[in-house]
Amino acid sequence: MAHVESEIGGRRxxxxLAVHKGVQAELTARAFEIAVRAEEILVRHRADGHAEIDIEAGDNNRYVILSDDRGQKAxxxxxxxxxxxxxxxxDRRGxxxxxxxxxxxxxxxLATASNLPKKRKGKVKLD
Structure with a gap:
C-alpha cells in the first residue's frame, strides 16, 4: 500500500503546494486574465463613473476587485x-x-469575467 507524506520540508x-513558485505564477496569470476580461466588461458599461478593476495579492492568493472608492462607493x-x-x-444651501x-x-x-454563476444577493429576512 502506498504511503502519502503529509509534510514536505516541515510544511503541510x-x-x-500553495507557495510553490509555479502555482503562484499561475495564480498571477489567471488573476490578470480575469482582470482584463472584467475591465473590458466595465468599459462597455461605464458612462462617466469612477469604478475600476484592481488586482491585489494576498499571502498565497490573488484577488480581482471591482473598486469604486473614487466615485460613489457603489x-x-x-x-x-x-x-x-x-x-x-x-442642496448647497443645506x-x-x-x-x-x-x-x-x-x-x-466579476462573475462574468470569472465564469462564475450570476447570483443576486438576497434580502435578509428577520423573524
Missing amino acids: LEKW ALSIEYGREESVIVRE KKYLDTLPAMDGLYI
Missing part, C-alpha cells in the same frame, strides 16, 4: 444591482429633501 502538503450595486430606494439629499434612487440591474462584471 497543502501549504507547500461597487456592490454595480455588481449585483439594487432596488429602488428613497434617500435624503442636501436644505434637505427626499430623492428617489432608481432600481438598477446588476452588471455581474
Whole structure:
C-alpha cells in the first residue's frame, strides 16, 4: 500500500503546494486574465463613473476587485444591482429633501469575467 507524506520540508502538503513558485505564477496569470476580461466588461458599461478593476495579492492568493472608492462607493450595486430606494439629499444651501434612487440591474462584471454563476444577493429576512 502506498504511503502519502503529509509534510514536505516541515510544511503541510497543502501549504507547500500553495507557495510553490509555479502555482503562484499561475495564480498571477489567471488573476490578470480575469482582470482584463472584467475591465473590458466595465468599459462597455461605464458612462462617466469612477469604478475600476484592481488586482491585489494576498499571502498565497490573488484577488480581482471591482473598486469604486473614487466615485460613489457603489461597487456592490454595480455588481449585483439594487432596488429602488428613497434617500435624503442636501442642496448647497443645506436644505434637505427626499430623492428617489432608481432600481438598477446588476452588471455581474466579476462573475462574468470569472465564469462564475450570476447570483443576486438576497434580502435578509428577520423573524
